[in-house]
Amino acid sequence: MSATAHAHIEDHADDHGHHHKETFVTKYIFSQDHKMISKQYLITGLIMGFIGIAMSLMFRMQLAWPGQSFPIFEALLGDWAPNGVMDADIYLALVTIHGTIMVFFVLTAGLSGTFSNLLIPLQIGARDMASGFLNMVSYWLFFLSSVIMICSLFVEAGPASAGWTIYPPLSALPMAQSGSGMGMTLWLVSMAIFIASSLLGSLNYIVTVINLRTKGMSMTRLPLTIWAFFITAIIGVVSFPVLLSAALLLIMDRSFGTSFFLSDIFIQGEVLHYQGGSPVLYEHLFWFLGHPEVYIVLLPALGITSEVMSTNARKPIFGYRAMIASIIAIAFLSTIVWGHHMFISGMNPFLGSVFTFTTLLIAIPSAVKAFNYITTLWKGNLQLNPAMLFSIGLVSTFITGGLTGIILGDSTLDINVHDTYFVVAHFHLVMGISALYGLFAGVYHWFPKMFEGKMMNKNLGYVHFWITAICAYGVFFPMHFVGMAGVPRRYYENTAFPMFDELTDVQVLMTVFALIAGLAQLVFLGNFIYSMFYGKKGPLNPWKSNTLEWTAPQEHIHGNWPGAIPHVHRWAYDYSKTDVDGEYIIPGQDFIPQSTPLHDNEEEENH
């Protein structure tokens, strides 16, 4: 299999002189080129991200100033904000769609879709993905599901509003909640298409990594980015189909009268016919994907961080093999911890014990990763580019958010903080902010690769990072205290409980930080758009990196390299490597690209 693939690619290299005639449509719209598809993913993801973040700012305003009238609510929400006061139903809808968009559309497709597509072929030395056509279909299914999700916002009864986890019966019964009508149907359709897109993409990534590596690129010479994308794709393939089954069964319950998740329901004065189903079954199915999903979001960000940090520290990543082992261990454990979302769901408490055990185990590979990142910085020559700062920021929020996981993963301690703001603070830091930092690090670092050598403005990058970093902690650190005071999440306002009155001040503080953070993202947006058109071209290898993508020409050509594909002779992390005399192996240059053959009497790092 591998041999034929190679042969095919060598053939392709020879006749590279002729170019396929590209029309506007084949180049920019129905493109099968992985570089163009990655840009399509990124830009779609960023637009969705913009919508998702704007939603969060609106409900944060409602939380800080409950029941107050804002002209912006009236302008954006229309009838759902009579006289500018946000309605309780639309509050839940905003929370729901914010979660859905950020988790799936931004951090799964926008992050993993973008960088898997861009980097897998370029870093392993392949002409393109294994199947360019499937890759194109994958993007367009993603686009379609985005469009349907956006359309659901304009349904008369309102979009889905049962929380991003859409637990039935709330999500199954239109009489339980106005958002559980047409809005929920569109949500389910959109997600079903999204899952198809994700599966096509993942299968393509797996096949490409296994089959299309260039000569010399053994698995243990792969950059950690590729390892992360590869393992992410595998857990996606294992767990996304289970979500599809949950969605299909829910569609059946909603539309065809089955009772998979429903039983014994009396609502609005009448008994419904459902019998024998269990909402707990839905919870199991949902979290069988839902938990691995956290790592589907996070692992690519960690992979990007490994690469960016090593390059900018001018040092090899510390413990390369341990990093790979951690990625695999995290991926494996992530599929057997889902029950920690369900300690108090009514499932057997003994199961809770098992899930506590597996959940706390996952802290071990995570700790190894964090320590390895810190050691990578030690005695480095840190080039503090914006991408590097975001990577350091990622490690910081990953630690802060990860540590509170020790509280939540403990079934006992979970009892009283379950579904409070403590959980919200925890997962926003550990997977939301961390993964976003990974996305930003990736964009700043590989922008020149995406946009033919153009570079983003670094000073705007610094402004973006520092405001974001301060505001992220400003929002989510105090939020832990709100949770430990017992405030439940998904409350439209907390004024019904006098015991929460004094916490309104904290809500105001968090909202102010959130609004400033939102503004800082406009700096990024401006920088991104400006640089895309008017950015100054930098050198071919601006960050002096070892990986193969920087040997490809800046101009995007079909097939990535004009001549033969470079061969690989070493791992990706020979930064600042010296010979016995303490001189760099290549005089005057602190990095040795992977395509450079081993020098005489140079020892290969056996990692």
Next chain:
Amino acid sequence: MTTLLILAVLVLVAIAIWQMTKIFELSQIKAVDSQIANDTDNKYNGYLLFAFLVFIYGITIFSFWKYSKMLLPEAASAHGAEYDNLMLVSMAIIFFVQTITQALLHYFGYKYRGEEGKKALFYADNDRLEFIWTIIPVVVLAGLILWGLYTWTNIMDINDEDDPIVVELYAQQFNWTARYAGADNVLGGANVRMIDIDKANILGLDESDSYAMDDIIVKELHLPVGRKVNFKMRSQDVLHSAYMPHFRAQMNCVPGMTTQFSFTPTITTADMRNDADVMAKVERTNKIRAKKAAAGVENSDPWEFDYILLCNKICGKSHYNMQMKIIVEEEEEYNKWLAEQQTFSQSMVSVQ
């Protein structure tokens, strides 16, 4: 006015960003038009990383100083004390690790900021180091896991020892109902299919079940102090969660099945109202409420502390206001209150 303020803030932020960019630009001595970090960038951002460490510590100290008094008061249940201990120890470990790792991360970022010509150390591996930081989390986590599982098993072991009273918590959009098992201390059978609004059988009790006849259905939860309570949770429509934060107790209510939780209240409502922390909290809260009342905001009467049962699983539009008062009192008071309540058979009769 508000619009004007917002506009002013926006303009100021824009100016701040513009000025910051300018400062960064002016700080480029060589004025090379490159978007790659140079020594000056490394220097300033290195310093900023150190400042950021100070910020992280600062916001931690600030939050503890300002907000830790707002947290829940001492646990009011027997298992709650154990819960609080475990929480305290876990938190201590977390903050210890947090303080050290953030310091290392940001200090290294500052200390090893890049300079032209500096040589980084080629340091790719160290088995002993990696062994150390694998084994330390293993040991610490093993301790936490064992302690946590031991506590969890105790809390979740719901049995009939120590003569518990049996109470059903019944959830519906958007209110709670409690049902006491009555003199026989056995809850009568029930199912939503037997709900009969006309006969005031709102919980769907089995009218032919003799155990159901002495059940007592109320809208306020009274519990005797020091007596174990076995809760049985039911829901008639969607998922709800019975959350009693002061007792460190929570369990979801699932339509189609009965879930359970058990605890022993240890502090009466009256005693809790005299707790120093609670009194301080009530005083602070009533100051805020007085201000609101003066501004004409509704529902701003002075507050008196009460235990509370909240819904903590999204259940629809009024999820945010689904609550029931819990009163913990001496056994005699409890018995007296219970005797005043109507039994199911009485309430049925009164309708007919």
